[in-house]
Amino acid sequence: MNNLRQLNTACEQSTLENGKPPTALGDLVGPGKFIRTLPVCPAGGEYRLVPGDSPASAKIVCSVHGSQEELQQRLRGTSR
Numbered sequence: 514m515n516n517l518r519q520l521n522t523a524c525e526q527s528t529l530e531n532g533k534p535p536t537a538l539g540d541l542v543g544p545g546k547f548i549r550t551l552p553v554c555p556a557g558g559e560y561r562l563v564p565g566d567s568p569a570s571a572k573i574v575c576s577v578h579g580s581q582e583e584l585q586q587r588l589r590g591t592s593r
């Protein structure tokens with residue numbers, strides 16, 4: 514959850530700075546980039562970059578947990 518938030522924040526920062534969304538995770542993660550090392554999903558999922566709802570956006574999803582929104586909704590549902 515925090516990993517996804519961190520990755521998506523980096524995604525937004527990158528989009529703002531470059532005027533266009535990143536095209537790969539490698540644009541966000543690495544020495545001197547927005548995140549130094551790729552976070553590890555606690556469930557062993559893999560993170561990947563997918564195009565967002567608009568051409569000017571992109572987001573990170575987890576192969577196990579899905580998107581940040583989906584994960585948030587799931588957590589909200591089980592907490593009641």
Ligand SMILES: [Zn+2]
Nearest residue numbers: 554558575578
């Ligand atoms: Zn995950």
